[in-house]
Amino acid sequence: MSRRSGVLEFAVLGLLRESPMHGYELRKRLNTSLGVFRAFSYGTLYPCLKTLVAQGWLTEETAPDDPLAAPLAGRRAKIVYRLTSAGKEHFEDLLAQSGPxxxxxxxFGVRFAFFGHxxxxxxxxxxxxxxxxxxxxxxxxxxxxxxxxxxxxxxxxxxxxxxxxxxxxxxxxxxxxxxxxxAGRGRAKGRPADQGRDDTDPTDTTT
Amino acid sequence: MSRRSGVLEFAVLGLLRESPMHGYELRKRLNTSLGVFRAFSYGTLYPCLKTLVAQGWLTEETAPDDPLAAPLAGRRAKIVYRLTSAGKEHFEDLLAQSGPxxxxxxxFGVRFAFFGHxxxxxxxxxxxxxxxxxxxxxxxxxxxxxxxxxxxxxxxxxxxxxxxxxxxxxxxxxxxxxxxxxAGRGRAKGRPADQGRDDTDPTDTTT
DNA sequence: TTCGTCATGTAATGGGTTACATGATTAC
DNA sequence: GTAATCATGTAACCCATTACATGACGAA
Incomplete structure (x- = not known):
């Protein structure tokens, strides 16, 4: 009935905050953009989306046969989920929490991933x-x-x-x-903990 | 009915291989000796022990009121679980597996913990x-x-x-x-990856 | 036309925790 | 006597996966 995962809810709201998406794409984003984390299965994701809609935090927008209605990915998009203003508000509340x-x-991982907001x-x-x-x-x-x-x-x-x-x-x-x-260098620009590292060549890391 | 956890089963059999124990002590060992891993709750442990008994890999030995019957911990011991020969055999089988x-x-963690065997x-x-x-x-x-x-x-x-x-x-x-x-130094003595570290003094931890 | 990917879902099952219930023993 | 720890268990729930079912679309 409830299907309240915490991490998944947070990640979905956060990803939809940037742009509306359908479930399939959402799941890919969870593996790539936020991809250090576990990949949720569809059996978890879709029911979760349903409950978020029921809570009033998302809206379902069906784009049935009109190809003009789905300019986002260039291809068919069945059910696009969009964050409502209530959902946005709820996400802001979650972002403001700093408890245990x-x-x-x-x-922690998801929280950190949305530190930009x-x-x-x-x-x-x-x-x-x-x-x-x-x-x-x-x-x-x-x-x-x-x-x-x-x-x-x-x-x-x-x-x-x-x-x-x-x-x-x-x-x-x-x-x-x-x-x-x-030091104040952590807002949005000026990558944190920059010490001249190069992502493509991580030699001499420890020892 | 089945309650087949894999890790827990493996860890329990491995710990009981060394000496018989009751559930409570077993759980502490899972946090300390093997303690790098997650700590299982009693709600997981006890049912698991039951199924392992049902499988014939463990025996329950009740030591009701006799203080002489529990020389192990110096205190009351209610249900002591002991590995049967079938259980020992099964554990050896598990130890021999090297699949995905x-x-x-x-x-991997539990497997590594029992590399000594x-x-x-x-x-x-x-x-x-x-x-x-x-x-x-x-x-x-x-x-x-x-x-x-x-x-x-x-x-x-x-x-x-x-x-x-x-x-x-x-x-x-x-x-x-x-x-x-x-190099052949990994049998039982001659600690692997020894580079002159000292476990008791891990200074230089922070900055 | 068949295969891979896109796309959405559900039912059964798994693996585990939480909260609860119970009671003995030790230490103070 | 009362608090902490030892000790065993169960029922309800939670979170997620697996396996399955369905079908549309694009490319070979």
Whole structure:
């Protein structure tokens, strides 16, 4: 009945904010533009769209046989979903939230992806919340490791070490982002954490 | 009815292989010894244990009131689960599998955690399978990024860059592990990928 | 005309959590 | 005696996938 996913709802509203789309295209965007995340199946997406329409946040616009009615993709478009003003408002509300939900693993990615539409103080709170969440996790891992280190074999140990390093690395990343935001270079232009990297050649990254 | 989780089943069998335990302790172990992974709730664990008993892989041993019957933890032990020989056999079968399932995100972690009980050629196949899986993913990310780079804002771009770097980092980690295995230092002693790190003092974490 | 992609959906199932219910044991 | 932790379980729900069903369009 409800089908309230959180991440999916947020991502759909955010993507439709920019331009109306039909379900099939929406799903592709979830894999590419926002593509670092999981790809939702149609069995998830379409029912979700239905409920968003029922909530009054989207409208369905059917473009049945008229080829002139679908100039967007150049091809047939069956059901185009458009964000209503109520939906826009709701999305703004979601964007303004900076509570614990935004720090969780599943939510944080989408939240970050729409930072371009997010107020700066909210961005700061989300980043800092995320960081302290990860630092707590790190401390728990360290404590647990200290207690059980002797009883673990090499592979288990290596796995834990690598896991902790991954978290530590994300903390460092967040630190850079927070610093950039603090310096005021994080609005919309001037890519955050720019250190002369080249996306096509990511050598010498760690070590 | 079935409640066949894959990861949980594998982890439970593997943990019980070392010593019999009751459910509560089993769950703690899943968070600590194997703790890099998700923590399963009791609502998942107990039904799972029931089905494993029904399969004949575990036996329930109730130690009702006798304090002498529970020398393991020094305290009351209600239902102790013990691996049967059939269960042991089944676990060995699972350990020997090196198919695509073992390369997926959810399975790989547990598989790696039990590498100490895994044959060397199986370890190699799993590691290499995992690596090529990640390299495919990386290529898809690169292709998608090349197609959509111009249309993306700074934050989305930064998110993708960080995501790709994470995957690249894991590939490098796998490369080290594979090299170590190949050199023959990966059996049980001689910790893999040892580069003079010290687990107890992971300073230089932040900046 | 057949194949690949576009496009939309539904029913069954899977895998897991939350909230709840219960009660024993230990420590204070 | 009361709070925390140990210990076991169940029912209701949640989120999402899989498999299936349907069909239109474009290109070979």
């Amino acid at each position: 939900d935004a720090w969780e693993d599943e939510q 997010t107020e700066r103080d909210v961005r700061m709170r989300v980043l800092e919340g995320r960081r302290s969440r990860l630092e707590e996790r790190l401390e728990r891992m360290r404590a647990s490791l200290a207690r059980t280190r002797e009883r673990l074999d090499d592979y288990t140990l290596e796995l834990q070490r690598h896991g902790m390093e991954s978290v530590e690395r994300e903390v460092r990343w967040l630190n850079e982002l927070i610093e950039t935001e603090r | 399932d073992a390369w997926e995100d959810e399975q 895994t044959e060397r050629d199986v370890r190699m196949r799993v590691l290499e399978g995992r690596r090529s899986r990640l390299e495919e993913r990386l290529e898809r990310m690169r292709a998608s990024l090349a197609r959509t780079r111009e249309r993306l804002d700074d934050y989305t771009l930064e998110l993708q860059r960080h995501g790709m770097e994470s995957v690249e980092r894991e590939v490098r980690w796998l490369n080290e592990l594979i090299e170590t295995e190949r």
